[in-house]
Amino acid sequence: MIRNYLRVAFRNLKKNKAFAFINGIGLTVGLTCCMLITLYLLHETSYDTQHVHGDRLYQVGTVFTLNGADQRTGNTPSPMANVLQQVYPQIEGTARIMRLFSEDKTLFQYQAPGGERKAWYEQKGFTADSGFFKLFTYQFTEGNAYTAITGPYDIVISEDIARKIFGNQPALHKVIHIGSNTNGDHDYLVTGVFKPAATPSHIDARFFLSMYGGSYGDFVRNTTNLANNNMFYTYLLLKPGANAKQLESQLPRFVEEYEGKDLQAAGFSKKHFLTQVKDIHLHANMPDDVTPCGSTMYLYILASIALFTLLIACINFMNLATARSTKRSAEVGIRKTLGAARSSLVAQFLGEAVLMAFMSYVLALLFTYMLLPLFEKVSGQHIVLTNGRMIALCAGFLVLAVITGVLAGSYPAFYLSSFKPVKVLKGKLANSFAAVTLRRGLVVFQFVISIILIIASAVIFKQMRYLRQADLGFDKDQQVILSLRSDESRRMFPALKEALEKNSHILSVGGSAFYPGINNVTDQNFYAEGKSIRDGKEIKLNFIDFDYLKTLGIRSIAGRIYSAQFPADSTDGIVLNEKAISLLGYTTGNAVGKRVYTEFQGSKTTLQIVGVVKDFHYEDLHVPIGPYGFRLNDRFDDFSYAVVHINSQDVQHTIASIQQTWRRLNNNDPFEFNFLDEQFQKNYEAENRLSAIVGYFTGVAILISCLGLFGLSAFSAEQRTKEIGIRKVLGASEKSIVALLSIDFLKLVALAVVIGSPIAWWLMNRWLQDFTYKTSIGWIIFIYTTLATMLIAFFTISLQAVRAAIANPVKSLRAE
Structure with missing residues (x-):
């Protein structure tokens, strides 16, 4: 019996190659997405599980x-x-x-x-x-x-x-x-x-x-x-x-x-x-720990994408199977007439679905293995596959493939097995209202998911572009960061600075303990005149040389920034940003010349505000600008970084000249550099990875949805062959035929846009709450998304609609 079922299943797949291809590709891609994302989820949820005493x-x-x-x-x-x-x-x-x-x-x-x-x-x-x-x-x-x-x-x-x-x-x-x-x-x-x-x-x-x-x-x-x-x-x-x-x-x-x-x-x-x-x-509910923490929300997003991608593939299977039900109605009628029980028919059709899912599972394993290096690059994680994990994954996804086959084939199996043999053999079978409604509902559901993913991709892309282009309050472009790690490199900083400033392609060189975008752990509690330490405000501090503020282009709005003309500033001078001035109770107009105080282990330090600078982003845009201050480092051979502001179109040549100067002064330490703008963007690695992953899987979801739409449009055109022939004989143009075949599906896609857009807006609005500084979700995104989706759907449908419209009506009107 099972052997007979398999033989019939293979014959049907061979007979309906297009149907088998669309379903096979859809299920394969859906399972591959699930496997890749599952590997990522397992990686993210397995942190620190190796410790023997982990439970304590x-x-x-x-x-x-x-x-x-x-x-x-x-x-x-x-x-x-x-x-x-x-x-x-x-x-x-x-x-x-x-x-x-x-x-x-x-x-x-x-x-x-x-x-x-x-x-x-x-x-x-x-x-x-x-x-x-x-x-x-x-x-x-x-x-x-x-x-x-x-x-x-x-x-x-x-x-x-x-x-x-x-x-x-x-x-x-x-x-x-x-x-x-x-x-x-x-x-x-x-x-x-x-x-x-x-x-x-x-x-x-x-x-x-x-x-x-x-x-x-x-x-x-x-x-x-x-x-x-x-x-x-x-x-x-x-x-x-x-x-x-x-x-x-x-x-x-x-x-x-x-x-x-x-x-x-x-x-x-x-x-x-x-x-x-x-x-x-x-x-842990912390923005940062020893290393940047993960996000459960991101995992939920990825898990939802994996689930919905597989669900779309299942929907395609159900849609195409029920749509082609009339092609197999005679088979069902003859089987029932010859005594086949409904249970055996259900088993036959479920078996075909499971066989298709198993074949897709085998292909998905192969694709997962091939795509894993690319996925690791996109996700930014090295995923280790142990033998035990591989066996567990293969077994788990085999079960998932069987379940997928059963779910995808369940409705078609029960639907096909319910045909009455008398009606079928008399040729009176037609698509029921329930079957047509279900197919339309599933198409809408597919495109609702696709719409949500497209809008999510657009919003994430827009936010990442905003983060790249936002005014940070300092000059981030063409700023080269040199790390000073050894005593020798720190001692050579004054000579390095003097030599580099003679280069006509270099505007300025500054030294500092920190630079914007990296973790700054140096802070002190300051309080204003007439107050006590209990009124103190935590202010981040950076220790710099005379030219650091000028090099970064941090703008002064009151008083002065540090200058070699005022060397005494290294003793008791401090420059604060607007936020620090406000927290201390001063204003930009009256702060310069005022005193601030700090205490540590019984020792009190008094500093004079010599200047106020405009607020700038010393941290990434996840967090608001906080109070920040600068003090002069009176040891000009004790900086962690040299910041070099270059002014040249030939960046590589300028870098080469900096390297030559470095090696002349210090040939023991290797020369390495970073660009400030690139370093700052590393704070958004998690969002960049999410953007890439959502973008790729959005494309996959659209592809699977379009495959299903292509199959349904092909079936619809086939079912209406005689109608199209009659319309053409009566003078209908090819454009009107294409419009006739397309309009029904485009209505469904439009309904999906109406349903999916508000859901996507709500979800992405929540995602943007993680950023203190963020872009807006304007109507233009929804307009572009609607146009893009409608064009994709129309192009998919028109492939079959045009083919049907240009067919010779003589052939379509011949008697069967």
């Missing part, structure tokens, strides 16, 4: 109340870990890490005995304490995880770095020289090499430096202040059976007893909370 591992977070607003972060002060463990017996162990926050890259140097000297930059570095590898699970290929970071100048590196430096030779106990703005220049001993985990982690690290050495070693060991220096990430390992919620409920009392005095002196307040490590990436 928590991060301590902080809610700061600053400038009248709450800010939720994962930051804590350095002593927090030790004090918590002393106070609460349910804590088994603690660990701390800190980003190398003042640098976008770290300088590595290695001198092989009797060999050449290597120098290069590495990213994704952290400092860690001795407890880190006791809490977090890393697979060490060299060294011992429990003793890896005990000395002040220990370093643990990834296999990739080890191979880059030492090739196939052991890395353990080798010495690497590290140039870091955070920890200074020191030799580090390799005490461990780890293999990157197959599952991702919110700590996306390539190397770890000991927290006990360098410029921060003494600070980490000796500081006791629990209010300031919130630049560490603290982790707790609870004892088995300990209740995290109960411990979290005791943290307000901890703040009151152990932090209250320091917070009162600092002039702000905070609360603490616990987040299980495996929940940090998606559920």
Whole structure:
């Protein structure tokens, strides 16, 4: 029986090649989209699942109340870990890490005995304490995880770095020289090499430096202040059976007893909370953590796209199967006359659908394998496929393919098997009103989804263009960033600046601790004349040279910006932006010459406002402009970055001349550069990835919808062959025939536009709420979307409509 079903199924597929092709391609593409997006979803939901103690591992977070607003972060002060463990017996162990926050890259140097000297930059570095590898699970290929970071100048590196430096030779106990703005220049001993985990982690690290050495070693060991220096990430390992919620409920009392005095002196307040490590990436509800957090909303969007893409393919199958029901009505009638039960007919038609789905599943596996590298590039994620995950995915999608076949073939199966043999064999069968209504409803549903995706793509594209073109308040174009990582490169900055300013293609050169778009952790609480530290406002600070503001084109609106004519500004002068002036209670008109004060560990500092600059975006446009200030760095050989504003159409030639100057002054450090505008845009990588993914899958959804529309239009034209012949004989033009065949489908597409547009507006309006500065969703988007959709649909339909319209009426009117 099954063999007979399969034989009949293959004959029907062979007989109806166009039907088989449209359905096969639709299901294959739908399943491929589902597989790719599922791999991405599994990747995003598997963060930090590899840790042995993951169910007892928590991060301590902080809610700061600053400038009248709450800010939720994962930051804590350095002593927090030790004090918590002393106070609460349910804590088994603690660990701390800190980003190398003042640098976008770290300088590595290695001198092989009797060999050449290597120098290069590495990213994704952290400092860690001795407890880190006791809490977090890393697979060490060299060294011992429990003793890896005990000395002040220990370093643990990834296999990739080890191979880059030492090739196939052991890395353990080798010495690497590290140039870091955070920890200074020191030799580090390799005490461990780890293999990157197959599952991702919110700590996306390539190397770890000991927290006990360098410029921060003494600070980490000796500081006791629990209010300031919130630049560490603290982790707790609870004892088995300990209740995290109960411990979290005791943290307000901890703040009151152990932090209250320091917070009162600092002039702000905070609360603490616990987040299980495996929940940090998606559920910590923080804009940023050790690394940028993921977004559950993005996952819901992608999951919906995968589901709807597959659903559109199923709808195509159902539509085409019911539309072609009259072609198989005679078969159904003869089978029933010969005694076939309805159940056997249902099994036959469901079997054909499942067979089609299985063939599509096999093709989808192949396409997924081929497209995975491209998808990784678009999504920005490296998706590791372990054997266990591959087997589980293949089995899961095989089940999904069977379910898809059953769902896609269910209505056609029950619809076809319900035909009355007497009516069928007498030729009295016609498309029922229910079947026609269902097909039209499914077409509308298909295009509603397509409309939503098209509008979503348009809004995301418009917002990304807005982010690229928005006025940031400074000159972002043709600004070259040079990282100064070693003592030698920092010492050469004055000579480098002097040499570059002699270049006619360079407008200006400035030095700074930070530049717009990167994380700036330096801040202080300032208060105005006649107020106290309790009235203090947190203001971000950047330490710069005389020409930094001029180099970036940050505009002065009162007083003066720094100038070599006023060297005393390096002692007590400060330049603030409009937001800072407003928060302090001053105005642009009266701020210049006024005093501001800050206190730290019992020491009070007085500064004079020498200038006010226009507000500018030192962070990305997700967040509003905050208070910001500049102070002169009186050590002109102690900057983290050199910013070079070039003025040349021949950018490459100018970069080459900068490189030549760099190597003449410092041939030990490698020359690398970044463009400021490109670096700033990296803050929108998540949105750029979403835009690319939604764009690609929107195209896929439209393609599948158009395949279904093409099939239905072909069937409609075939059903109305004699009608078209009669109309042409009676004088109907080909244009009127095309319009006749197209209008019914275009009405359905227009209805889909009416339904889908408000849904898309609501969804994208919610998405835009994540941005403080955003574009508007104007009516022009809906007009363009409607026109584009109608044109796509008309072109799809017209392929068959024109073919039917130009057919010879003599052939169509011949007797069967």
